[in-house]
Amino acid sequence: MIELTEFGQLRGARITAQLPRPDMERRIAAFLRHGNVCVLATCLNDVPRATPIEYYSDGLTIFVAASRATKIKNLEGNPRVGVAIYSTPYTDWTDWDRVIGLQMTGEVELLRYNEQPEAYAAALEIYDWRKYRRALGKPDREPRKTTIVKIQPMKIEFRDLAALREGYAALQIWERDQTSTM
Known part of the structure; x- marks a missing residue:
């Protein structure tokens, strides 16, 4: 007879508890800071x-x-997007507690230097364009022809299997219409 693993027991418990909103936002923000590649889905x-x-x-x-x-x-024709980010190792499910990722539905604002120089400059303080310029062997001149796409989340589905060990659901749902602390 096969004995249920810790993961099997936790999944079988059907845990549905959501993190307190400030904790959820902190975890999502930390996850976003951890990576730097996403899949941006658009449609027209x-x-x-x-x-x-x-x-x-x-x-x-x-x-x-x-x-x-x-x-x-x-994006000019349809400002709604989907974003997927994951940091999941190839798993044989022995490392199940490292499976983490998110899907975001959002709306974009297109920032262009010639249209919104102050908002564009503020976005460049966050977007580290210097790394890319250096990789090209180009001087650290501020890009002015590039469009910065600012994505404001409407809904985030954050999956973190390690949350099961804390008594929280693996899938946490954040929605913008609630009061955000971030």
């Missing part, structure tokens, strides 16, 4: 596009930089 005229792209975060807000490519054209 019923044609979806999913783009792996570098990001930087400030609290629960995500910033990406993009040239005038398909994703920007999509």
Whole structure:
């Protein structure tokens, strides 16, 4: 007879408790700071596009930089996006407590230097454009042709299997219409 593992017992317990909102926001923000690559999903005229792209975060807000490519054209026509970020090792499920990731539904604001120089400059304080310029061997001149995409979350589905050990559901749901501390 096979004995249930700790993971099997916790999953079988059907834990549904949500973290207190400030704790959930802190955990999500910490997770966002930990990584820097997401998949940004856009859609226009019923044609979806999913783009792996570098990001930087400030609290629960995500910033990406993009040239005038398909994703920007999509965002000009439809400002709603999906974002997926995960930090999950290849698992044989012995390391189940390291499975963590999120899906975000959000709305974007397109920041351009020539239209909103102050908001653009503030976004560049968060988005570390210098790393990319240095990798290209270019001087640290502030980019002015790039569009900064500011993504404000509407809903975040945060999955952290380690939360089961603390008595909380593995899936935590954050929604913007509630009072946010971030």
